[in-house]
Amino acid sequence: MLLVSKYTAIKRLIHGYLVATLSIYTKDQNLSFSEIEEIPLYKTRENCKVLYISGVALKLSKVFKCDISIICSQIVSHFSVNYSENYQVGVVSPGWIHIRVSDAIASTCLQSIIDTGSEQKNSIISIPNLSEKLFIAQYAHARCCSLLQLAVREGFKQPQQIPWLDDNRMCLTHPACQNLIGELIQVVDQLVCCSNLDLRYYEKSCVALSKAFDSFWSQCSIWGERQQPKSAQLIQAKLGLVMATQLILKYLLEEKLTIYAPQEL
Incomplete structure (x- = not known):
């Protein structure tokens, strides 16, 4: 599936x-x-x-x-x-x-990752081991999990529908956010539209998405928006990006590459 x-x-x-x-x-x-x-x-x-x-x-x-x-x-x-x-x-x-x-279409794609990902069940038994080649992807997945857990401890309850848009425009305008959105859309396109992908593609996608996430995490403070107007929406949208990244990385690692996707390192 x-x-x-x-x-x-x-x-x-x-x-x-x-x-x-x-x-x-x-x-x-x-x-x-x-x-x-x-x-x-x-x-x-x-x-x-x-x-x-x-x-x-x-x-x-x-x-x-x-x-x-x-x-x-x-x-x-x-x-x-x-x-x-x-x-x-x-x-x-x-x-x-x-x-x-339009941003409305892009946000629909992002939301579909979260909506469908929440329905997925593990289909393989992951053996806890780390891959030297894809450690960057495993680390990014673990970082996503820790950020989402921190959000729960901080009292941020993620809504079922992520508030991606503000007046029909994407509220996440920082270049690092836009780059991560583009990478997520790119992976979705390839997963759905290409039937002849090999392991090299999945490895390349994992690395590219992980690097985009690392740039996002280092350049866009999730919690630093608390004093800004519409801070709750910005935080929830950024957490939505984290959740979408975590779900895609988990899918690529475990379903396509049969590699352990750790929740912590």
């Missing part, structure tokens, strides 16, 4: 919208896109926004031998009419489709 639902992986959502859009213009050519790999789509590494880029217009222009600007304008027009509330779509020469995701 996947840790997250395929319907809340952002790449899966965008892929579905692109399929619906392209089906309008390709039905007469008997061309369909049944597999997600058939539509070029990837998430950028920009910290300040959740941005996806697709080269599908470039691909179709070669197939149909037509002006790429026509395909791009049709895709942008269809997105603008049907999905403008949550996606900003533009074109970058020579025909790259840029799809910027």
Whole structure:
């Protein structure tokens, strides 16, 4: 069982919208896109926004031998009419489709990690041992657990629905927070949308997510917000990030790599 639902992986959502859009213009050519790999789509590494880029217009222009600007304008027009509330779509020469995701969609993905993760049960018997190669990930997981335990001792009761948004904008604006959010979304996308991942990918994901968490933990004080306006919301949102990170790391370590995910070191 996947840790997250395929319907809340952002790449899966965008892929579905692109399929619906392209089906309008390709039905007469008997061309369909049944597999997600058939539509070029990837998430950028920009910290300040959740941005996806697709080269599908470039691909179709070669197939149909037509002006790429026509395909791009049709895709942008269809997105603008049907999905403008949550996606900003533009074109970058020579025909790259840029799809910027709203904070509301990003927060839904983060919340899905927590909602689905809380329902998971251990499916393997973890033997308490540490991996030299992935110690950074095991340490990050243990740090997440200790922070969540500290929050309970400090009297912070995490709500079922994390207050990610403030006036429809992500309340966590620090670059380190944004970077961690991006890494979490990236892992969710790959877990849901890729069927041929190997152990090397899971190891790489564990390390990248752990490093993003370490930057977040060192640069963004969770408890230092107590004197700030809306301090409770900021603390709860940061703890939500910690919880999502812990759940993803546990899933990668124990379910995919069969390595012990310690609660303390």
